[in-house]
Amino acid sequence: MQTETIVYIIIAGITALLLALFQYIYKSKIKSNLKYLLTALRTISIFGILLLLINPKFESFTYFDEKPTLVVAVDNSESISYLEQDNNAKQIVDKIKTNADLNERFNVASYSFGKTVNNSDSLSFNERQSNLSKALKQFGEVYSNLTAPIVMVTDGNQTYGSDYSFMANGIKQPIYPIILGDSTLHSDLSIKQLNVNRYVYLKNGFPVEIITNYNGTTSITTELKIWSGNTVVFRKQLQFDASKTSEIVSTTLLANSVGVKTYRVELTPLSNEKNTVNNSKNFGVEVIDQKxxxxxxxxxxxxxxxxxxxxxxxxxxxxxxxxxxxxxxxxxxxxxxxxxxxxxxxxxxxxxxxxxxxxxxxxxxxxxxxxxxxxxxxxxxxxxxxxxxxxxxxxxxxxxxxxxxxxxxxxxxxxxxxxxxxxxxxxxxxxxxxxxxxxxxxxxxxxxxxxxxxxxxxxxxxxxxxxxxxxxxxxxxxxxxxxxxxxxxxxxxxSNKKRNRINIDYKSFYNGNDDVIITAQYFNKNFEFDAEASLTIILKNKETETTREVPLLLNNTNYTVDLSGIEPGLYDFTVKHNSEAVSASGSFQVIDYNVEQQFLNADITKLKSVAENSNGTAYFNNQTDNLIDALLADNRFATIQKSTKNIVPLIDWKYLLGLIVLSLFVEWFIRKYNGLI
The missing domain is CATH 3.40.50.880 (Class I glutamine amidotransferase (GATase) domain)
Structure with missing residues (x-):
């Protein structure tokens, strides 16, 4: 309690006593000892009223221990299972989560991430994209004011988002990557990137830029081909060696007809190449008649x-x-x-x-x-x-x-x-x-x-x-x-199209790892949005003739359906109302391409860079015990004693008010009983 408040309380007590003495002692006509009791009661009443005005408070401290948080984030993308590291990842997570010393030292928080971050209830390793930069950014924001080292169980291969190797400097927490994947370098050809416009114009040439890579030490010769259906529309011989590991190939293809056109780029694989999936890549363009x-x-x-x-x-x-x-x-x-x-x-x-x-x-x-x-x-x-x-x-x-x-x-x-x-x-x-x-x-x-x-x-x-x-x-x-x-x-x-009661929004083609989401709006006969409609999409694969029906779900003012994960191919679809003869149709193509299968090794360089820039350490999947020992021995992650300050009133005003009322009533009763009123 502050000294100023104590002074006010003392002054209030003296004031209450003086006022009571002035009324019942100084000029009072009461001769009996009753005047001393009345003085005490009046002093209590006045002092209580003054205390209500002063409202004295004092500080109360509660002490508690806060353990640091250990963030365990697991890469749940398909590349983990493709590199045959899914069992290793599960074993590492189980070992960390069940370690008694770690649980005594830390609050262990588990997450999984692919394109987004999720609570790690289960691991399926079926995410079609991995965004390490977004995961690191979110962990940095959530745990910015806490002590929370981050353990990343991943192969380090990112397919979406900004370069995560530059994220560590902006995160206050040390990062400990556990590297999943083979560190042995194998000879490998790959198509690193393919640049092409989504839309092209009829009878016009459109540029295609292909970035090819080679990992190896010997001199090799391969051939790059671009296929349109069963026809080769472009080919070029490429040579690589230890000093020349990349080449950019540019060409121009001709758009002959309107619609979605698909192509396949492929590199002739090496005789001993381990991963040939990344030797080819499909792409599509939509040929339109005019702009x-x-x-x-x-x-x-x-x-x-x-x-x-x-x-x-x-x-x-x-x-x-x-x-x-x-x-x-x-x-x-x-x-x-x-x-x-x-x-x-x-x-x-x-x-x-x-x-x-x-x-x-x-x-x-x-x-x-x-x-x-x-x-x-x-x-x-x-x-x-x-x-x-x-x-x-x-x-x-x-x-x-x-x-x-x-x-x-x-x-x-x-x-x-x-x-x-x-x-x-x-x-x-x-x-x-x-x-x-x-x-x-x-x-x-x-x-x-x-x-x-x-x-x-x-x-x-x-x-x-x-x-x-x-x-x-x-x-x-x-x-x-x-x-x-x-x-x-x-x-x-x-556009000069007339308004329809069902509007649909979709793309003409999707790459294999894109989210295939179709959005629709349904309106009644007065063209007012109907939020109680029952809509269904009938999806037909034109190649296999198989069909499936999926209901659309209401999302604010749209009905949406997520078809992500469907097989590559050509599809026709119809969105229809289940009880009215109202429908809208369209078609799209899913191009075969799995970006998560393009990797042969873990990205050790980037993961070590992240660890070094954040004052952490990178470990391989067989060094989990070393990581646990390092976390337990690191003094940066000690339990911190914290306190909570609570400011509470010295006297509950309800009890004080009751005391004032009681003293005034007793004083009145005594005066009334003795004929002093």
């Missing part, structure tokens, strides 16, 4: 222009041309969609041309938009002109039903600047994003779409959309989510 050309008309330079161009062109099927209004008028028939960025008086002729030709538009308004001109150029919406600006944050309309919108966290996005005033639509429209001010929704459209006279239009009433793209990268370390959102909006605007 969607989009005009981005502007008069004012702004970061939004670059952000929009990058987002739209992230899909290679689309091309964006930045163009001034006067230049657009020279070639108005070259574009399938016109993006009007902050129209002003220079847009008069463009707005008239777009209206006359009945083109689809995406209008973006902001602080320099001339709303008088924009309002007069069309009869779809009117913005009240106030010549004042306001910042509006976005809120996603979960009931938007025109196309599938990914569940982006728009509430975390920065505000956009726009004209302050009411926006009124004169035609039916669908709102994607509402305006929000200080967390309060205005129920006014920030981003909306509408269809009129067989044309499609969108209006974004705000500038600085480049901040949204930057925020998307901060949230996910990728522009993909935001680019997909803009891409779907542009795809809708540049």
């Amino acid at each position: 969607t050309n989009i005009a981005l008309v502007y008069t004012r330079l702004h970061p939004d222009l670059g952000a929009l161009k990058k987002s739209i062109e992230s899909n290679e099927q689309r091309s964006v041309t930045l163009i001034k209004p006067k230049d657009y008028l020279l070639k108005p028939n070259d574009f399938q969609l016109v993006v009007l960025y902050q129209p002003n008086h220079e847009f008069n002729a463009v707005l008239e041309a777009v209206k006359t030709q009945k083109l689809n538009t995406f209008t973006i308004a902001g602080t320099t938009t001339n709303f008088n001109i924009l309002n007069n150029s069309q009869g779809y919406f009117k913005q009240t002109v106030t010549n004042q600006t306001e910042n509006f944050q976005p809120t996603l309309n979960r009931n938007y039903n025109t196309f599938i919108v990914n569940n982006l966290d728009f509430n975390n996005y920065p505000p956009l600047q726009s004209e302050f005033g009411e926006l009124q639509f004169m035609v039916p429209h669908d709102v994607i994003l509402y305006k929000t001010i200080n967390g309060i929704s205005t129920e006014e459209a920030l981003l909306s779409t509408f269809e009129i006279d067989n044309t499609k239009h969108a209006l974004l009433n705000g500038e600085d959309i480049w901040r949204w793209r930057a925020q998307a990268f901060l949230d996910t370390e990728s522009f993909t989510d935001f680019d997909n959102f803009i891409g779907k909006l542009v795809q809708y605007l540049s």
Whole structure:
């Protein structure tokens, strides 16, 4: 208790006593000894009231021992079983988890990881991808304020994410890799990487870049071939030796027909090669007839222009041309969609041309938009002109039903600047994003779409959309989510397809290790999203003629099905309603490729680098006992005594209040009984 509080209590006691003495002793007419009892009761009452006002408190300390945490993370990817290390991994984990000395010294926390991190309830070694960098990052964040050495049971072969060898410097915990896999170097040919565009254009050549590797000491000769079906479309002789261990091969192939085309790249294996799986790799391209050309008309330079161009062109099927209004008028028939960025008086002729030709538009308004001109150029919406600006944050309309919108966290996005005033639509429209001010929704459209006279239009009433793209990268370390959102909006605007009651979202082909996820939205007859529908996908393998039915599960405003792990091949599918005659169909191809089977050895170099940079040590799978001894002997992992400080009141106010009431009542009763009242 603080000295100041003690002084207040002493002063309160003296004050209470003096007031009681003044009332019952100094000028009291009571002659009997009763006055001393009344003085004591009055002193108690006054002192209790003053204590309630002072509310004295004292500090209470509770001491406890905190053991360090031992994080055991096991690589659950297919490469472990492919290298025949699955039994070794299980034995290592069991030995660590059942060691009595380790459990007495540490709180052992077990995890498994592939593409994501999971609690280690069981190990199946069937994860199709491994992301060590994400696992290390998550462990570093979760245990940043604790003593928690990390034991990584892995082969060190990463197929997804950033390079984990640079992660150790940002993690406060020492890392102890247990290396699974053969450390013996074998002669091996492999296709390390293959670079090709996902989309190509009919009758055009498309580049293919192949990075080939050789591990070995002798001089060898092999042949690289690219197959299209049963036909070799490219071949080249390659030579490697101890000094030349890699070669980049570039060529150009011709796209002859529309659709998904698959190819196979292969290196002729060595006579004594142990792993031939990594000698070949399949890839696919989608041949399209033409590119969607989009005009981005502007008069004012702004970061939004670059952000929009990058987002739209992230899909290679689309091309964006930045163009001034006067230049657009020279070639108005070259574009399938016109993006009007902050129209002003220079847009008069463009707005008239777009209206006359009945083109689809995406209008973006902001602080320099001339709303008088924009309002007069069309009869779809009117913005009240106030010549004042306001910042509006976005809120996603979960009931938007025109196309599938990914569940982006728009509430975390920065505000956009726009004209302050009411926006009124004169035609039916669908709102994607509402305006929000200080967390309060205005129920006014920030981003909306509408269809009129067989044309499609969108209006974004705000500038600085480049901040949204930057925020998307901060949230996910990728522009993909935001680019997909803009891409779907542009795809809708540049297409003349009519609205369907079932919308489906999928890719035309998937690589063998991709997640095969198909998303659907179902709407009732009024085109309102139905969250109680029962949807099923019928999947048919075109090569084997086998079919399977899988139900779709509701996920917010989408129905999704995860088909990951299906056999490579061509598939047709139909998403149908189980009680209505409503369906949507499509097709895709899964290309045979297992990235987890491309490795012959453990990546010892990177694992040792991670251990060294984090002040840990790397061990091989037969050195588990050495690791246990090192952990038990390391003074950095000692049990720490900690204390918890609790500030509690000196006297419970309920009891103190009861004492005050009791003393006042007894004092009143005595005075009443003796005729002093």
